[in-house]
Amino acid sequence: MKNTHTAAKEQRNLYIGSALTILFALLMGSLIVYLYESEPNLKGQRLKEFGVMLEDSAVSAHWQWDAENQPQMIMLVHYNDKGLEVDRRPVRMAYGGWPKVENNSAGCKKLWQMLLNQPMKVDGFLVRGEYFEGELVEDEPVNAYCRYRLSAGDYFDYAIYTGKVTFSE
Numbered sequence: 001m002k003n004t005h006t007a008a009k010e011q012r013n014l015y016i017g018s019a020l021t022i023l024f025a026l027l028m029g030s031l032i033v034y035l036y037e038s039e040p041n042l043k044g045q046r047l048k049e050f051g052v053m054l055e056d057s058a059v060s061a062h063w064q065w066d067a068e069n070q071p072q073m074i075m076l077v078h079y080n081d082k083g084l085e086v087d088r089r090p091v092r093m094a095y096g097g098w099p100k101v102e103n104n105s106a107g108c109k110k111l112w113q114m115l116l117n118q119p120m121k122v123d124g125f126l127v128r129g130e131y132f133e134g135e136l137v138e139d140e141p142v143n144a145y146c147r148y149r150l151s152a153g154d155y156f157d158y159a160i161y162t163g164k165v166t167f168s169e
Contacts (some may be wrong), residue, residue: 051156058163108146
């Protein structure tokens with residue numbers, strides 16, 4: 001009788017040990033997958049920061065254009081984090097009061113330089129600036145935009161006639 005009872009107890013301990021081992025392996029696997037997938041997209045976040053800065057500079061240029069009686073060109077001043085002037089860039093303005101962009105990808109690259117005064121790089125990766133004309137009304141683009149993107153897939157769009165930036169999801 002003791003043999004049967006001891007054998008049953010050993011078998012039960014074996015099942016419990018196996019179940020605990022499998023449960024531990026599943027928990028560890030889930031933790032590894034969670035940590036791997038929740039790694040932040042630092043390049044995408046940095047590109048988004050540039051998008052916010054581009055929009056802020058475009059809005060500043062727009063208000064400066066309006067305050068200066070709508071000239072064809074303004075002088076946009078760039079400041080560092082401490083509030084000290086680091087650069088001045090002339091910005092040619094379009095008739096609607098937003099920075100003028102030539103209707104090509106070179107115009108988008110020029111816009112980046114005028115408004116951000118930064119190289120088109122994010123952590124060593126090149127940012128590509130591409131022009132999209134959108135819809136045409138009487139052969140004129142009405143919702144043209146510049147798309148700034150990384151080869152990894154992250155991008156943001158700058159609407160040329162409104163100064164708005166929209167981000168990829």
